[in-house]
Amino acid sequence: MASMKLIVLDRDGVINHDSDAYIKSTEEWQPIDGSLEAIARLNHSGYVVVVASNQSGLARGYFDIEALSAMHKKMDDLLARVGGRIDAVFYCPHGPDDGCDCRKPKPGMLLEIGQRFNVPLDEVIFIGDSISDVKAASNARAQAMLVRTGKGLKAEKIIQLECKTPVQVYDDLAAAVTAILQ
Secondary structure, three states, X not given: OOOOOEEEEOOEOOOEOOOOOOOOOOOOOOEOXXXXXXXXXXXXXXXXXXXXXXXXXXXXXXXXXXXXXXXXXXXXXXXXXXXXXXXXXEEEOOOOOOOOOOOOOOOHHHHXXXXXXXXXXXXXXXXXXXXXXXXXXXXHOXXXXXXXXXXXXXXXXXXXXXXXXXXXXXXXXXXXXXXXXX
């Protein structure tokens, strides 16, 4: 039996516009053009789509769990309008010095997703916009893809210098999804 087709997406900088000052409210949560439609295309092609996002703004006190939930509700509502959905959202609420296993680039969040959905991670694509996303995928033995939105341009330069295995890079989530579905 073929296993489930699962794709994991980072949130800020992949699905929605990112900010160095953190995305703290539904007003600040704005989708990147084409990203919601790209998720809907994945859904319609039989993919389960999961979000894995560092949300250290919680630990830093920039926003609370209600604000985070409201942002995810906005994401879900906007996705529903284009016929898409996110099947689950995983996030790390910790700060960089908390010593958790879930904060990317550590693999904990991806390992948990693999266990929860009972999918071998080497069959999972993780699309992110940062070097910590690429490293988390590598650390979990998932397939990394990078988009140039968000922090992607900066990450692309680092990858070219540091990464031993080539990482596929696309202009945005819509372009990455088109490549996956071909």
